[in-house]
Amino acid sequence: MTxxxxxxxxxxxxxxxxxxxxxxxxxxxxxxxxxxEQPDRGDxxxxxxxxxxxxxxxxxxxxxxxxxxxxxTLDLKxxxxxxxxxxxxxxxxxxxQNFRPGVIDRLGLSYATASALRPGLVYGSIxxxxxxxxxxGLPGQDLLAQARSGVMGxxxxxxxxxxxxxxxxxxxxxxxxxAQGLLAGLYRQARSGIGAHVQTSLLEALIDLQxxxxxxxxxxxxxxxxxxxxxxAHGYLAAPYGVYDTAKxxxxxxxxxxxxLAEALDQPGLAEPLADLDAFRDREAIRALLQAxxxxxxADAWERDLGARGIWCARVRDWPDMLAEGGPAxxxxxxPAGDLARVAAPLRIDGVRPEPALRxxxxxxxxxxxxxxxxxx
Amino acid sequence: MTSxxxxxxxxxxxxxxxxxxxxxxxxxADLGAEVIKIExxxxxxxxxxxxxxxxxxxxxxxxxxxFNRGKKSVAxxxxNPGDLARVRALVGTxxxxxHNFRPGVMERIGLGFEAVQALNPGLVYGAVxxxxxxxxxxDKPGQDLLVQSLSGIAWLNGNDGDGPVPTGFAMLDVATAGQLVQGxxxxxxxxxxxxxxxxxxxxxxxxxxxxxxxxxTCFLNDEAGQPRRHAQGNANPYQPAPYGVYRTADxxxxxAMAPLARVAALLQAPExxxxxxxxxxxxxxxxKAVVAGVLIREPTQHWLDILEPAGLWxxxxxxWPAFAATEGFAALDPVQVIRTESGAEARTTRCPIRIxxxxxxxxxxxxxxxxxxxxVLGPLPAAAPA
Numbered sequence: 001m002t003x004x005x006x007x008x009x010x011x012x013x014x015x016x017x018x019x020x021x022x023x024x025x026x027x028x029x030x031x032x033x034x035x036x037e038q039p040d041r042g043d044x045x046x047x048x049x050x051x052x053x054x055x056x057x058x059x060x061x062x063x064x065x066x067x068x069x070x071x072x073t074l075d076l077k078x079x080x081x082x083x084x085x086x087x088x089x090x091x092x093x094x095x096x097q098n099f100r101p102g103v104i105d106r107l108g109l110s111y112a113t114a115s116a117l118r119p120g121l122v123y124g125s126i127x128x129x130x131x132x133x134x135x136x137g138l139p140g141q142d143l144l145a146q147a148r149s150g151v152m153g154x155x156x157x158x159x160x161x162x163x164x165x166x167x168x169x170x171x172x173x174x175x176x177x178x179a180q181g182l183l184a185g186l187y188r189q190a191r192s193g194i195g196a197h198v199q200t201s202l203l204e205a206l207i208d209l210q211x212x213x214x215x216x217x218x219x220x221x222x223x224x225x226x227x228x229x230x231x232x233a234h235g236y237l238a239a240p241y242g243v244y245d246t247a248k249x250x251x252x253x254x255x256x257x258x259x260x261l262a263e264a265l266d267q268p269g270l271a272e273p274l275a276d277l278d279a280f281r282d283r284e285a286i287r288a289l290l291q292a293x294x295x296x297x298x299a300d301a302w303e304r305d306l307g308a309r310g311i312w313c314a315r316v317r318d319w320p321d322m323l324a325e326g327g328p329a330x331x332x333x334x335x336p337a338g339d340l341a342r343v344a345a346p347l348r349i350d351g352v353r354p355e356p357a358l359r360x361x362x363x364x365x366x367x368x369x370x371x372x373x374x375x376x377x
Numbered sequence: 378m379t380s381x382x383x384x385x386x387x388x389x390x391x392x393x394x395x396x397x398x399x400x401x402x403x404x405x406a407d408l409g410a411e412v413i414k415i416e417x418x419x420x421x422x423x424x425x426x427x428x429x430x431x432x433x434x435x436x437x438x439x440x441x442x443x444f445n446r447g448k449k450s451v452a453x454x455x456x457n458p459g460d461l462a463r464v465r466a467l468v469g470t471x472x473x474x475x476h477n478f479r480p481g482v483m484e485r486i487g488l489g490f491e492a493v494q495a496l497n498p499g500l501v502y503g504a505v506x507x508x509x510x511x512x513x514x515x516d517k518p519g520q521d522l523l524v525q526s527l528s529g530i531a532w533l534n535g536n537d538g539d540g541p542v543p544t545g546f547a548m549l550d551v552a553t554a555g556q557l558v559q560g561x562x563x564x565x566x567x568x569x570x571x572x573x574x575x576x577x578x579x580x581x582x583x584x585x586x587x588x589x590x591x592x593x594t595c596f597l598n599d600e601a602g603q604p605r606r607h608a609q610g611n612a613n614p615y616q617p618a619p620y621g622v623y624r625t626a627d628x629x630x631x632x633a634m635a636p637l638a639r640v641a642a643l644l645q646a647p648e649x650x651x652x653x654x655x656x657x658x659x660x661x662x663x664x665k666a667v668v669a670g671v672l673i674r675e676p677t678q679h680w681l682d683i684l685e686p687a688g689l690w691x692x693x694x695x696x697w698p699a700f701a702a703t704e705g706f707a708a709l710d711p712v713q714v715i716r717t718e719s720g721a722e723a724r725t726t727r728c729p730i731r732i733x734x735x736x737x738x739x740x741x742x743x744x745x746x747x748x749x750x751x752x753v754l755g756p757l758p759a760a761a762p763a
Binding site for chain 2: 065143153205214215333
């Protein structure tokens, strides 16, 4: 399909995940993405193996994040490489970079320089922790940003110590924020011709992800969220919110009025003790009462029967279960064919989900073609 | 808001409730758009009554103000023909509308995408659902914890042997909002070229797959099946040792990707060097146990002073009081005060995007229910009924 950003050219100097993820979102929406890489090894993500999964000797991750992009190598430290980069920037609509603060200025590709080369340019920068302050020079890595942001105190159970979110939360959130800012900039550019410098950081994105909680905490005299001893899922929500053990599997329960739950559970004996308890203050006691009931049947049975009665619940799945049972909502995002099974874009435009490319580019795969197209010499 | 913001002049109608839809509209508001909430006259957005941690502002829940600051409110009963005609007239003036009704509801009201296109061909229409419009889960509630539970995310957090560990905040609502904003803005860019609007559909399940796309791609291309969480300090089941969180003599620290030989040399721990780099996956639990045995001996700062100057990726694990007291937090200036019409104040965070070096702030609280009904609908001529 031709996406809404058809005709938009993105020149992406970033590596690893946050910046390339922003570029991937623009690509799925129809933009052309030219990935500029250092000549010797390219994006470090090409060699960043998680698990032992590789495609063509390069990490699966690299292909997942960079599918459909074009690769060009330039040595930005040499005058020739820099001159070619400048020629490329002059024809770009969007530039993305995630060097540590200050580095891009030394490479001669700062926003000021780039926007002089290409008036109206929309330019995106992602840092770890912003460009000033004690943390500006620290490595902008997902786990470390999570560690500093307080987010590790929100998941897991009381007494468990910090529990990281087990996926690259900060990278993806920051990439999404950057994509939004770049798109807003493109919209204004089309109307007024004015370019924009869009900046965000892993830490700002993590603060934004926690905005509901942080707002509560900043206004309640800084009473921290309390994780439950078991099955905790939200430190500020009342019972029965959380995860319960059952005779087989686990059941997640979302916000549910306790009287409605007692009725749906067909447990007349539960109504009386529940009536004496406060849904927030007595969360642990309520959880213990409910846990005893949930332990009597399987999570499947609870999900079926309670779901039919309008209670918001779900059996907790792992990935094989989700693939087996999820139907079109899951299958619609997956492309198992070809040499790389892929995850497609999480949105549909005019009813159509953008089709993901088969793989990422080889290092400098498009170098000669791009040099010829843009007169890079 | 100043008028040079990128979305100045754009009108957004927010028919959504709770979190994902209103958070998308909030982002558009922070970027300069005018956002008008369309709410039921009796009670409005259910989030007004969803009091978390017993905190309210001006009678509505604090979280309502957190998601809806700076917006206007129009009260309209979409089942009442008179109100609906006025809302249709308003739709005729809008650039964007957002809703998160279950699939089919807006079509029955007469505000489905096709009906609205006929009314306003340039309108960009955003729809949020839990699981898309089809499939066995389409009628399940599109609620954050439930989608985390269905999508396998609850098995990525915590340690091997723990039960499922959900992420303890509405991660998927916020992520879905971000996807919706991206799709809407891309269609607005296209509208500038073609004049036509568009339909953007997002759902929490797709956002869940996208949040995990890196790891899920490993799963799809790996015969190993469901990833196994690390025995201790798990922070990503697919990362090799030493990746994770460790206890120190006085707290916790995080250690990201690092070559084992470097870790061994810097920690002066030859027992770590006994493992080859090619064992970092297959023997990760053993290696992490050895690293943990070393790091527990000294306080966090002791280790940071050794590892950070050497370029190893590590950090102290901070809770909110510690985080909010840091220079790093202050440098971002991430807090803003919002004020309701009556003068009640609360503190919340700002938009995480900076444009041209400026922080995007909007000090208005959430609107009182229907506060702008007459101001917004009054000047409009009635539209023909659906």
